[in-house]
Amino acid sequence: MWMPIFDAVGRRRRSALRQLAGFVGACMLALWACGGALASSQASTAQERVPDARVLRAWIGGTNLGAIAPDAENADVAIADRVLDGFEAGTSGLATHDGRFVTWGFKFGEGNQQSVAVYDSDGRMMLAVIVSNVVRLDDGVTPAIRSMKVYRERIRRAGARPHVLVFAPNRAKLEAAFPLFARWLQADLLGFNADCTRTREVCALAARVRIPVRAFIAWGGDALPRRTTVPSIPAAPIPLADFVQ
Structure with a gap:
């Protein structure tokens, strides 16, 4: 029942x-x-947002890297080609609250050969950047580096020569876009996806590291990019955790 x-x-x-x-x-x-x-x-x-090859070549021209930086890697490669090579893989991007956009990537099979592009709110390129041989403070494999002394020793042991070449169409755009790139470079040192609540010392060190940077104004056509002083401007106050790859 x-x-x-x-x-x-x-x-x-x-x-x-x-x-x-x-x-x-x-x-x-x-x-x-x-x-x-x-x-x-x-x-x-x-x-x-990866740079259009025709636009980039029209802007920077066909000059080889060696013509402006004889000590640079790939000196016999055209500047525009090296920029484009750095977007072959791992393309990522970040839009800022004011409508600007930074995109980056690396050369397929060569993660230490990177490129960055910064665009204004109308989608016009403000910077094209070649980044080479950055030694990270946190590579996700070895213990994160917390002191400048240890970092310099890591670079020495790696036999690396970190360097950056920045290209802008004029001085105004260089100064306007450089803080965003500078913040990206700090995020790159941290291996992206940074959690500064857990690694405060490492994040603080990233702001102190100075990687050699050379800046150029690219006139377009066959004109040789002209070297200019690197802006002495603080990095943009964007949370490092926002740079995700």
Whole structure:
């Protein structure tokens, strides 16, 4: 006599559980789809901001790196080609609250050969940057570096020569965009995805590291980019955690 009642109660419970499971599953699927769409959107946006080869060559010209920096790696490679090489893989990007955008990547198979581009709110390129041989404070493999002395020793042991070449169409754009690039460089030293609440010392050290930078004004056409002084401007106050790769 009691069995049918118990069976009915059990059926109702099982039905409710199935409905709950279906609801949770639908929510999870929606979240997954939205997350995937967001990630895809961010990736495609960064990819769309990779410098256009024709625009870049028209702006910087066909000058080889060796003509302006004889000691640079790949001295026999055209400046524009080296910039484009640095976007072959790992393309990522960040939009700022004022509409500017920084995108970066690295050469396929050579993560120490990077490139960066900074755009204004109208999508016009303000900076094209060649970044070579940066030794990171936190590479995700060895213990993070917390002192300048240890960092210099790491560079010496690696036999690396970190250096940066920055190109801008004029002085005004160089000064306007350089703080954003400077902040990117700090994030690069931290290996991106930084959590400065856990690694305060390392993040503080990143702000003190000075990687050799040379800046140039690129006139376009066949004109040789002219060297200029590197802006002495603080890095943009963007949270380092915002630079994600």
